[in-house]
Amino acid sequence: MTELSQIGRIVLPQSGWDEIVSHCRRKLAGDFLPGESEVRRAYGILAGLQEKTEIKIDSVLPVKKNARAVEPLKTYMDTVMEKYAKPSKTPMGQRGWITDPLELKECYEACDKEDLQIFGTYHMHIVAWEGDPLRDMPTVLDTVLARNSNLFTFIIAMVDESNPSIKAFYEGKSEKEVPVIIEPV
Amino acid sequence: MAKIIIPFPFRKYTDSLREVLVESNTLADCIEALIARYPGMNSIQDHPALLSIFINGKQTKEEWNAVSLAHEDEISLIVPIAGG
Numbered sequence: 730m731t732e733l734s735q736i737g738r739i740v741l742p743q744s745g746w747d748e749i750v751s752h753c754r755r756k757l758a759g760d761f762l763p764g765e766s767e768v769r770r771a772y773g774i775l776a777g778l779q780e781k782t783e784i785k786i787d788s789v790l791p792v793k794k795n796a797r798a799v800e801p802l803k804t805y806m807d808t809v810m811e812k813y814a815k816p817s818k819t820p821m822g823q824r825g826w827i828t829d830p831l832e833l834k835e836c837y838e839a840c841d842k843e844d845l846q847i848f849g850t851y852h853m854h855i856v857a858w859e860g861d862p863l864r865d866m867p868t869v870l871d872t873v874l875a876r877n878s879n880l881f882t883f884i885i886a887m888v889d890e891s892n893p894s895i896k897a898f899y900e901g902k903s904e905k906e907v908p909v910i911i912e913p914v
Numbered sequence: 915m916a917k918i919i920i921p922f923p924f925r926k927y928t929d930s931l932r933e934v935l936v937e938s939n940t941l942a943d944c945i946e947a948l949i950a951r952y953p954g955m956n957s958i959q960d961h962p963a964l965l966s967i968f969i970n971g972k973q974t975k976e977e978w979n980a981v982s983l984a985h986e987d988e989i990s991l992i993v994p995i996a997g998g
Contacts, residue, residue, distance in 0.1 A: 730930060772997055801963035802994060814998065827996035830966035830973065834992050837922060841932060847922040852997045870998035877957060878995070879923040 927954030
């Protein structure tokens with residue numbers, strides 16, 4: 730099977746894109762589900778099938794919990810963020826996200842059961858930065874956290890909430906962008 | 915034999931195998947045998963704080979040498995995914 734680093738394009742059905750955008754907008758609005766971490770950031774996992782150099786996303790799996798404040802993950806995240814995160818008014822403890830191990834395990838099991846392969850994660854960027862007004866590119870932090878992950882980092886640019894966009898980068902590297910085709914159902 | 919469930923991102927190191935059977939008495943032996951067979955799996959230890967291990971669905975935080983394994987135990991290795 731072709732390695733993920735050699736993928737040429739990613740097909741995302743319109744229904745999957747709608748699901749991602751809906752997830753992002755709900756979290757931005759502060760509308761949280763029972764058991765969901767109450768943070769205004771959305772992140773999730775994308776799974777599907779690979780055929781040669783093309784990936785088709787068949788499943789959008791929003792992640793409910795953020796283990797950012799749980800040790801020893803907290804210390805790891807604090808260390809990485811202090812070194813690589815761009816200065817911000819947002820307190821360090823409220824920045825970044827990391828999956829809860831049990832939730833991720835259950836997600837892997839669900840994908841195995843459906844014979845789906847996990848291709849990457851998505852998360853949204855909502856604040857425009859100087860030099861990156863759309864915020865549709867991975868940050869240095871995104872790249873560091875995706876290093877050697879063998880996954881795609883999908884950036885959902887939500888600076889203009891009414892006009893979101895999606896881009897995919899293998900292991901969060903800006904030079905490894907792969908086009909995402911949103912396919913009408 | 916214990917059954918190790920390989921997490922998705924690491925299956926590139928196990929010839930795409932979802933699970934690997936290993937003969938071992940302790941968790942430490944089990945991980946060592948896995949890495950001996952598939953050296954790339956050593957990368958699960960790149961950041962020890964991130965690695966979570968579940969045995970038959972229950973997370974263990976004990977020293978690997980202190981965890982005895984029984985026949986047909988199922989071991990899941992989970993390395994959380996993070997983002998900015």
